Amino acid sequence: KSGGMTQNIQPQRFSFSLNATDGKARTGVISTPRGEIRTPAFMPVGTAATVKAMMPESVRATGADILLGNTYHLMLRPTAERIANLGGLHKFMNWERPILTDSGGFQVMSLSELRKLTEKGVTFRSHVDGSKHELTPERSMEIQKLLGSDIVMCFDECPALPADRGRIAESMRLSMRWAARSKEAFGDRPGYALFGIQQGGLERDFREESAEALKEIGFDGYALGGLAVGEGQEAMFDTLDFAPDMLPTDKPRYLMGVGKPDDIVGAVKRGIDMMDCVLPSRSGRTGQAWTRRGQVNIKNARHADDPRPLDEHCTCPACRNYSRAYLHHVFRSHEIISSMLLTWHNLHYFQEIMQGMRDAIAGGRFAAWEKEFHDTRALGDI
Numbered sequence: 093k094s095g096g097m098t099q100n101i102q103p104q105r106f107s108f109s110l111n112a113t114d115g116k117a118r119t120g121v122i123s124t125p126r127g128e129i130r131t132p133a134f135m136p137v138g139t140a141a142t143v144k145a146m147m148p149e150s151v152r153a154t155g156a157d158i159l160l161g162n163t164y165h166l167m168l169r170p171t172a173e174r175i176a177n178l179g180g181l182h183k184f185m186n187w188e189r190p191i192l193t194d195s196g197g198f199q200v201m202s203l204s205e206l207r208k209l210t211e212k213g214v215t216f217r218s219h220v221d222g223s224k225h226e227l228t229p230e231r232s233m234e235i236q237k238l239l240g241s242d243i244v245m246c247f248d249e250c251p252a253l254p255a256d257r258g259r260i261a262e263s264m265r266l267s268m269r270w271a272a273r274s275k276e277a278f279g280d281r282p283g284y285a286l287f288g289i290q291q292g293g294l295e296r297d298f299r300e301e302s303a304e305a306l307k308e309i310g311f312d313g314y315a316l317g318g319l320a321v322g323e324g325q326e327a328m329f330d331t332l333d334f335a336p337d338m339l340p341t342d343k344p345r346y347l348m349g350v351g352k353p354d355d356i357v358g359a360v361k362r363g364i365d366m367m368d369c370v371l372p373s374r375s376g377r378t379g380q381a382w383t384r385r386g387q388v389n390i391k392n393a394r395h396a397d398d399p400r401p402l403d404e405h406c407t408c409p410a411c412r413n414y415s416r417a418y419l420h421h422v423f424r425s426h427e428i429i430s431s432m433l434l435t436w437h438n439l440h441y442f443q444e445i446m447q448g449m450r451d452a453i454a455g456g457r458f459a460a461w462e463k464e465f466h467d468t469r470a471l472g473d474i
């Protein structure tokens with residue numbers, strides 16, 4: 093034994109290693125200077141520098157290796173410059189593990205008013221105070237650098253659906269020009285990653301053109317954008333039956349904005365490595381619990397006298413220490429703990445699904461795991 097200090101040498105690089113595949117499903121590890129990300133990974137959304145109703149240590153306790161922040165929200169309030177002056181987003185929100193930030197374009201189109209889209213970028217008025225702002229690929233890269241996020245997303249445009257093929261092609265080609273400008277502006281930042289975002293709607297030829305354009309530019313990871321925007325699960329899965337295969341095998345594939353538990357399982361089955369969604373946290377705040385036997389609306393009167401836990405197999409604090417009757421009561425009384433407990437449970441359950449899939453893929457038994465997953469959900473709540 094050397095006796096010397098065994099330092100915790102963090103890799104100064106961003107790298108992805110694939111450990112096993114089972115059909116199209118994959119499991120591996122993304123190594124970053126701020127820690128490892130086990131894939132397939134679910135990323136809780138921390139829009140305004142907080143995963144709502146959760147302390148960061150609680151988010152970690154659910155099993156999350158990485159969380160999401162949003163360029164759009166943070167540039168408006170408290171501003172990226174203020175966060176940078178305070179030491180960056182990790183320090184600001186007390187989460188020292190990896191953070192991925194979305195690039196802002198998608199949120200502008202869905203949240204702001206008086207938007208103006210040009211080749212240069214987007215000008216808009218803040219939904220917070222009506223102030224005028226501009227986002228371009230260059231400004232988005234600058235903001236994400238000020239935040240210090242480990243995985244930076246290209247600045248893209250996601251067409252509102254329904255859209256005709258002409259609109260989808262035009263929007264995708266703009267996003268590809270913006271991807272090149274994003275890469276140029278991002279520069280060379282060892283330890284930080286830039287992900288390209290494939291667009292092209294549900295169209296195989298446009299998805300192919302987009303994938304080719306992104307590979308030509310070259311990225312550390314590749315996201316599939318333009319899905320989970322109202323097309324429905326069947327159309328999304330039909331697209332996922334071909335789109336991920338167009339992307340490099342040796343880089344992470346990130347499906348943005350997905351989804352319900354069965355969306356997540358279907359996406360991993362089709363070769364997706366990373367996902368994010370507000371569903372578990374947002375629905376937790378409305379009393380909507382996600383369990384292995386389906387959805388449970390805890391506000392429903394049927395739970396008022398029920399001494400059982402939400403999910404008897406779940407090891408989260410809500411299921412270990414509280415009854416359905418208690419959860420029902422605190423929701424009906426609008427107590428703050430109601431959001432805390434159900435958000436924790438939902439995030440814990442989503443991470444349990446991810447861990448189950450990682451183990452199943454590593455063991456070559458994904459099909460059996462998927463069957464068990466669907467059969468149990470079909471039982472419905474008891």
Ligand SMILES: Cc1cccc2c(=O)nc(N)[nH]c12
Pocket residue numbers: 194195196197198245248249250289316317318319320321348349
């Ligand atoms: C968050 C999200 C959901 C769904 C789609 C998208 C998209 O196409 N592009 C970006 N940047 N973000 C998205």
Ligand SMILES: [Zn+2]
Pocket residue numbers: 402403406407408409410411412437438440
């Ligand atoms: Zn639970």
